[in-house]
Amino acid sequence: MTRLGPVYTLAAGAVMAVALGVASATTSSGTQTVNAQEDAAPPVARATTEALPEQEPEPEPVKTAKPTPAKADYAGRVTGNGGLIAISVRNGKAVGYFCDGKIEAWMKGKAADGKVTLSGHGKATLTADLAGGRVAGDLGFGGRKWSFKAPTVKKPSGLYRATALVRGANVRAGWIYLDDGTRVGLTLVGDKVADVPIPEPGQNAVVNGVEVDPQDVDEFIEGF
Numbered sequence: 001m002t003r004l005g006p007v008y009t010l011a012a013g014a015v016m017a018v019a020l021g022v023a024s025a026t027t028s029s030g031t032q033t034v035n036a037q038e039d040a041a042p043p044v045a046r047a048t049t050e051a052l053p054e055q056e057p058e059p060e061p062v063k064t065a066k067p068t069p070a071k072a073d074y075a076g077r078v079t080g081n082g083g084l085i086a087i088s089v090r091n092g093k094a095v096g097y098f099c100d101g102k103i104e105a106w107m108k109g110k111a112a113d114g115k116v117t118l119s120g121h122g123k124a125t126l127t128a129d130l131a132g133g134r135v136a137g138d139l140g141f142g143g144r145k146w147s148f149k150a151p152t153v154k155k156p157s158g159l160y161r162a163t164a165l166v167r168g169a170n171v172r173a174g175w176i177y178l179d180d181g182t183r184v185g186l187t188l189v190g191d192k193v194a195d196v197p198i199p200e201p202g203q204n205a206v207v208n209g210v211e212v213d214p215q216d217v218d219e220f221i222e223g224f
Helices: 004-039
Strands: 071-078 084-090 093-099 104-112 115-120 124-131 134-141 144-151 158-166 169-177 183-189 192-194 205-207 210-212
Touching (some): 071 134, 084 115, 084 158, 084 169, 093 124, 093 158, 093 169, 104 124, 158 205
Antiparallel strands (some): 071 084, 084 093, 134 144, 158 169
16 A cells, blocks of 8 residues: 555646646637637728719800801892992991982991991991891881891992092082992982982092092991
């Protein structure tokens, strides 16, 4: 019995050492598992804000100007009046003349975007469209209003004007010639209508025995 005592003691110690080793391994393994689970936790989602691309404003519709001739001459009849109308355009500037042999109206203004707008003494007004080789619109004068259509014309047809000083009196005259030979005009000496025959195209008018030279539009429009 005395000899067996130490053997039992050693055996018991060995068993206890094994048990402690297993317990230590188990504890260590559990710690590693916990840490692994903590490391494997999914990342916390963070809110992000991305700048949206700026939306470009829609372009404004482009307005296309209507064609306007740089140089053109028109002459025709005034509906319901019996008079004639002549309009000339030069690089955006326009002049017009209405006459029925008894009354007249000189007008000036502009031509743009396919339209011509004129005004003159006696509250004369004219608005018309330029298209298709003609001008068509409305003429207002003396409290009345008429419509008209006038095709393009070539010299010697068209509009002519004359200003002069004859025997101390101011002379002003205007003439319109159509392609079919129709013509009308009015001559003022001072403020009175004078009986002056309408000259043939290209010829001078005779006022109180003095010849007066008619000017075409290109000769007088800049100073009108």
